[in-house]
Amino acid sequence: xxxxxxxxxxxxxxxxxxxxxxxxxxxxxxxxxxxxxxxxxxxxxxxxxxxxxxxxxxxxxxxxxxxxxxxxxxxxxxxxxxxxxxxxxxxxxxxxxxxxxxxxxxxxxxxxxxxxxxxxxxxxxxxxxxxxxxxxxxxxxxxxxxxxxxxxxxxxxxxxxxxxxxxxxxxxxxxxxxxxxxxxxxxxxxxxxxxxxxxxxxxxxxxxxxxxxxxxxxxxxxxxxxxxxxxxxxxxxxxxxxxxxxxxxxxxxxxxxxxxxxxxxxxxxxxxxxxxxxxxxxxxxxxxxxxxxxxxxxxxxxxxxxxxxxxxxxxxxxxxxxxxxxxxxxxxxxxxxxxxxxx
Amino acid sequence: xxxxxxxxxxxxxxxxxxxxxxxxxxxxxxxxxxxxxxxxxxxxxxxxxxxxxxxxxxxxxxxxxxxxxxxxxxxxxxxxxxxxxxxxxxxxxxxxxxxxxxxxxxxxxxxxxxxxxxxxxxxxxxxxxxxxxxxxxxxxxxxxxxxxxxxxxxxxxxxxxxxxxxxxxxxxxxxxxxxxxxxxxxxxxxxxxxxxxxxxxxxxxxxxxxxxxxxxxxxxxxxxxxxxxxxxxxxxxxxxxxxxxxxxxxxxxxxxxxxxxxxxxxxxxxxxxxxxxxxxxxxxxxxxxxxxxxxxxxxxxxxxxxxxxxxxxxxxxxxxxxxxxxxxxxxxxxxxxxxxxxxxxxxxxxxxxxxxxxxxxxxxxxxxxxxxxxxxxxxxxxxxxxxxxxxxxxxxxxxxxxxxxxxxxxxx
Numbered sequence: 001x002x003x004x005x006x007x008x009x010x011x012x013x014x015x016x017x018x019x020x021x022x023x024x025x026x027x028x029x030x031x032x033x034x035x036x037x038x039x040x041x042x043x044x045x046x047x048x049x050x051x052x053x054x055x056x057x058x059x060x061x062x063x064x065x066x067x068x069x070x071x072x073x074x075x076x077x078x079x080x081x082x083x084x085x086x087x088x089x090x091x092x093x094x095x096x097x098x099x100x101x102x103x104x105x106x107x108x109x110x111x112x113x114x115x116x117x118x119x120x121x122x123x124x125x126x127x128x129x130x131x132x133x134x135x136x137x138x139x140x141x142x143x144x145x146x147x148x149x150x151x152x153x154x155x156x157x158x159x160x161x162x163x164x165x166x167x168x169x170x171x172x173x174x175x176x177x178x179x180x181x182x183x184x185x186x187x188x189x190x191x192x193x194x195x196x197x198x199x200x201x202x203x204x205x206x207x208x209x210x211x212x213x214x215x216x217x218x219x220x221x222x223x224x225x226x227x228x229x230x231x232x233x234x235x236x237x238x239x240x241x242x243x244x245x246x247x248x249x250x251x252x253x254x255x256x257x258x259x260x261x262x263x264x265x266x267x268x269x270x271x272x273x274x275x276x277x278x279x280x281x282x283x284x285x286x287x288x289x290x291x292x293x294x295x296x297x298x299x300x301x302x303x304x305x306x307x308x309x310x311x312x313x314x315x316x317x318x319x320x321x322x323x324x325x326x327x328x329x330x331x332x333x334x335x336x337x338x339x340x341x342x343x
Numbered sequence: 344x345x346x347x348x349x350x351x352x353x354x355x356x357x358x359x360x361x362x363x364x365x366x367x368x369x370x371x372x373x374x375x376x377x378x379x380x381x382x383x384x385x386x387x388x389x390x391x392x393x394x395x396x397x398x399x400x401x402x403x404x405x406x407x408x409x410x411x412x413x414x415x416x417x418x419x420x421x422x423x424x425x426x427x428x429x430x431x432x433x434x435x436x437x438x439x440x441x442x443x444x445x446x447x448x449x450x451x452x453x454x455x456x457x458x459x460x461x462x463x464x465x466x467x468x469x470x471x472x473x474x475x476x477x478x479x480x481x482x483x484x485x486x487x488x489x490x491x492x493x494x495x496x497x498x499x500x501x502x503x504x505x506x507x508x509x510x511x512x513x514x515x516x517x518x519x520x521x522x523x524x525x526x527x528x529x530x531x532x533x534x535x536x537x538x539x540x541x542x543x544x545x546x547x548x549x550x551x552x553x554x555x556x557x558x559x560x561x562x563x564x565x566x567x568x569x570x571x572x573x574x575x576x577x578x579x580x581x582x583x584x585x586x587x588x589x590x591x592x593x594x595x596x597x598x599x600x601x602x603x604x605x606x607x608x609x610x611x612x613x614x615x616x617x618x619x620x621x622x623x624x625x626x627x628x629x630x631x632x633x634x635x636x637x638x639x640x641x642x643x644x645x646x647x648x649x650x651x652x653x654x655x656x657x658x659x660x661x662x663x664x665x666x667x668x669x670x671x672x673x674x675x676x677x678x679x680x681x682x683x684x685x686x687x688x689x690x691x692x693x694x695x696x697x698x699x700x701x702x703x704x705x706x707x708x709x710x711x712x713x714x715x716x717x718x719x720x721x722x723x724x725x726x727x728x729x730x731x732x733x734x735x736x737x738x739x740x741x742x743x744x745x746x747x748x749x750x751x752x753x754x755x
Contacts, residue, residue, distance in 0.1 A: 236504050
């Protein structure tokens, strides 16, 4: 038995704090409104899409580990809890070994910027409360603490394609019997310095934040299920392979078996950034969902939203199989395939 | 394809055929082995950034050579590499040369780091604040700050194509990376994997540990009853791992064997281990199970041993519990007094220390130890010691409760 199923999914995005909110925003097919983010030293603001405040405030935010945590941890936890559903309650007794893979690109940038700013002003008074929250694996740690899990827990850093690498890693852990279930989370948080950094490459890209989580198991719940069918190789951008070549190679690796009818791509309406992926999939004749056009460039979170949009569409019976294409910022092109199954 | 992959019924044995390292002790295997064996302390006043307002002013800085070794990297790529990337490349080059590897399209790279090119991130922020209208070099800093860029530099330097996996599990990152690489090889996902850990000293991280008052204001003394903190360092270690069959087929010199890996999560506190060392115990137990060996077969433990009161106490409890009756005669030391805590590089360098000890049949001392912590049921190696040992175990623990253990075997 080497099948891997998506047991649940969760999302926090500029559309709101649930997969349903993401689904509704995608159904409206209109870019979500942007807001202005002040950038120190500039007269003009940066335009971004951010996660709206949670209302009501989720109960987990009062957990001792999460009261002072930064938004990225809150997003990751909220998405993970939605993905886990009822299984979350059974974790603390140790009956289920839950692996955790959290993927980030910018990571805990709010506290990192704040702590470095304090350091520059006077390192002697920099806050010891802030520093630990700067560490890449702080969100994964908070999530494990909240769930009461002690199983293997990795934080992966890379460009957005890393989320799909995380799915393959989780599948490996499950098939090896190292864990009984595994969460794969992609998460980012908004900060002017991230938006500023992206603006160095294009002024047309609107950064956003949030998280997406997929809960993988070897077994299914009752009724129709969604299966992870394939994750391609990670096709690196290097001196030997351009981004365009990598995108084409990733696409070529995906099987046409099962006739995927949906493509969840990473196009965002910025020609220079979309060019390589658009070329690789130029002859795609099925349906397309481009979550970034609606939700913005959420980096690692956006790659997770792409997967969630695909899984959600399959779960609701709109398609039998779906491809996800992630042509990352500066590391890799990679793709995945999901399929609906009756067993 | 990363998934699905053929399931392999039997595990492959995983051997080490190349090992490269750079620390404050120097560049290269030999000088580091001599330093660890003699217990040399390589601390000095920090010169990389201003520490005049810090509580602690010393660390273990590495000396980088003026030139990087010749690789396939282009001049502009070399020019853009930051300190962390250079440390990593130097260690990788030594390992690659020693292994005699040739480029391959499907060679995975698994790295551990906590902060990648943090110094570039700091430069970016300072310019963004002090000269907000200036775009000079900012795009380059954005790209090269990210850890995947340092991985891509290695891929370009040696002509392989990945995939690249970067594990950022705080101070266990390097051990997790090597452990993950070991899993890839032994389960047949790859015949060989380039793996290791690295981190360069940075002002942000130094100030962070200083703010926590985790840095020793005197001298780093792991497992000392009067220990008062850790010392930071920088460096990198890289290993070439391959299946025994592959290494034999190409008549490679085998340096050692990696036989076990365990990982566990401590959810007690973001920065403090559970006082009983529960996750450390679980991690050592898992590593022993995967290696199929018992504690009485272990000849040496390179402890995480940071020198902080909380870490060493919890680790001592975990080792006592895990080793049981064997604890009373199981030599343990920590080498962080010598080269500092290398954070994402620590687990990789300390795995290499175990390899050195196994190959040389000696035990690296904790030479700054004065009064052993009474909670330690095990003997702490305090002076250069020759020994006969077949297995060595390395512990790495990190913020966020990341715990990882590696077990290495002597190749004879």
